[in-house]
Amino acid sequence: MGNYFTGKQIHSIDAKGRIIIPAKFREKLGNEFVVLCLHNCLNLYPSAEWDKLLEKISNELPATDRSYLDVLSYNSEPVEMDKQGRVILPPEMREAVKIEKDIVSVGSFEKIHVYAKDVWEKVSADVSSSNIEDKFAQYGIRL
Numbered sequence: 713m714g715n716y717f718t719g720k721q722i723h724s725i726d727a728k729g730r731i732i733i734p735a736k737f738r739e740k741l742g743n744e745f746v747v748l749c750l751h752n753c754l755n756l757y758p759s760a761e762w763d764k765l766l767e768k769i770s771n772e773l774p775a776t777d778r779s780y781l782d783v784l785s786y787n788s789e790p791v792e793m794d795k796q797g798r799v800i801l802p803p804e805m806r807e808a809v810k811i812e813k814d815i816v817s818v819g820s821f822e823k824i825h826v827y828a829k830d831v832w833e834k835v836s837a838d839v840s841s842s843n844i845e846d847k848f849a850q851y852g853i854r855l
Contacts, residue, residue, distance in 0.1 A: 718821070725812070731826065741824065746789070815829055
């Protein structure tokens with residue numbers, strides 16, 4: 713259970729395009745990790761999780777769909793955290809997900825999602841406690 717990212721933290725991006733990785737996420741994330749720009753947020757993958765994902769994709773994706781792997785690769789970037797727990801988010805990724813100042817880092821079990829604060833507020837408002845239970849119940853999962 714202790715190997716998952718959970719919880720959230722609201723913080724800001726600095727003038728150099730850096731964010732501070734929340735202290736509770738640092739050890740699990742590691743100093744080197746991968747940022748994937750997908751949908752409306754940045755996904756931070758520990759290197760081991762990223763490697764598992766790529767292996768699964770490589771083994772299961774048919775040759776006819778390999779262009780999806782290219783797009784996944786194009787939208788990802790390895791990064792390194794400095795000694796203060798900061799990491800530079802690539803500018804084109806920040807722009808793509810509308811990150812300008814305030815951000816929310818959200819634990820998403822095997823990865824971390826980084827949202828622009830206003831985007832996170834919309835996403836989280838769309839999912840209430842009652843419809844979370846209903847959604848999982850559709851799959852036979854009781855919370």
